[in-house]
Amino acid sequence: DSGVTQTPKHLITATGQRVTLRCSPRSGDLSVYWYQQSLDQGLQFLIQYYNGEERAKGNILERFSAQQFPDLHSELNLSSLELGDSALYFCASSVSGTKNTEAFFGQGTRLTVV
Amino acid sequence: GQSLEQPSEVTAVEGAIVQINCTYQTSGFYGLSWYQQHDGGAPTFLSYNALDGLEETGRFSSFLSRSDSYGYLLLQELQMKDSASYFCALPPGVFGTGTRLLVSP
Numbered sequence: 001d002s003g004v005t006q007t008p009k010h011l012i013t014a015t016g017q018r019v020t021l022r023c024s025p026r027s028g029d030l031s032v033y034w035y036q037q038s039l040d041q042g043l044q045f046l047i048q049y050y051n052g053e054e055r056a057k058g059n060i061l062e063r064f065s066a067q068q069f070p071d072l073h074s075e076l077n078l079s080s081l082e083l084g085d086s087a088l089y090f091c092a093s094s095v096s097g098t099k100n101t102e103a104f105f106g107q108g109t110r111l112t113v114v
Numbered sequence: 115g116q117s118l119e120q121p122s123e124v125t126a127v128e129g130a131i132v133q134i135n136c137t138y139q140t141s142g143f144y145g146l147s148w149y150q151q152h153d154g155g156a157p158t159f160l161s162y163n164a165l166d167g168l169e170e171t172g173r174f175s176s177f178l179s180r181s182d183s184y185g186y187l188l189l190q191e192l193q194m195k196d197s198a199s200y201f202c203a204l205p206p207g208v209f210g211t212g213t214r215l216l217v218s219p
Binding site for chain 1 (some may be wrong): 206
């Protein structure tokens with residue numbers, strides 16, 4: 001158990017809908033990262049938050065947004081969903097914001113858009 | 115921006131040694147990390163290099179050459195359970211394309 005909790009584990013929704021994925025980082029970790037992994041693909045970095053502030057942005061679509069709350073949990077909002085958004089979404093956390101030596105991953109949320 | 119390149123697939127037999135290479139491009143360097151991911155599972159941290167040279171952790175070692183923007187992961191005494199995907203990564207969280215390792219009996 002990495003200590004990072006993601007909910008829900010599975011999500012099935014229709015095209016055009018909006019969903020929210022939730023992540024609780026390990027106790028003491030200030031950074032949260034979001035990744036998208038499509039079938040047989042690598043880990044696509046979406047966005048990083050550090051202590052409530054956006055720290056780094058990757059290939060995140062405009063239809064997607066995220067935030068980190070004062071209690072450090074984070075949410076990833078996906079809207080106007082398309083079939084191609086079906087993927088495994090991972091959250092990871094680490095102590096550091098920049099000199100990241102080790103990130104701990106949650107078990108992921110599998111999103112299926114039908 | 116940042117980018118990392120790895121071979122897509124490597125095959126080896128049980129008991130052998132295998133090396134997975136990673137070349138990277140980044141404007142500011144804060145270290146190179148390695149992760150393992152089994153099919154259907156979450157990535158787990160293996161190793162980290164901030165300075166040139168070899169870091170050893172049990173059967174796994176990782177090497178870094180900052181002047182060559184190059185690193186590798188060395189897996190010794192391969193076991194069937196080592197069959198997985200391996201990723202190199204640059205802070206803040208950018209991962210390489212991943213290398214699928216297939217270990218055969």
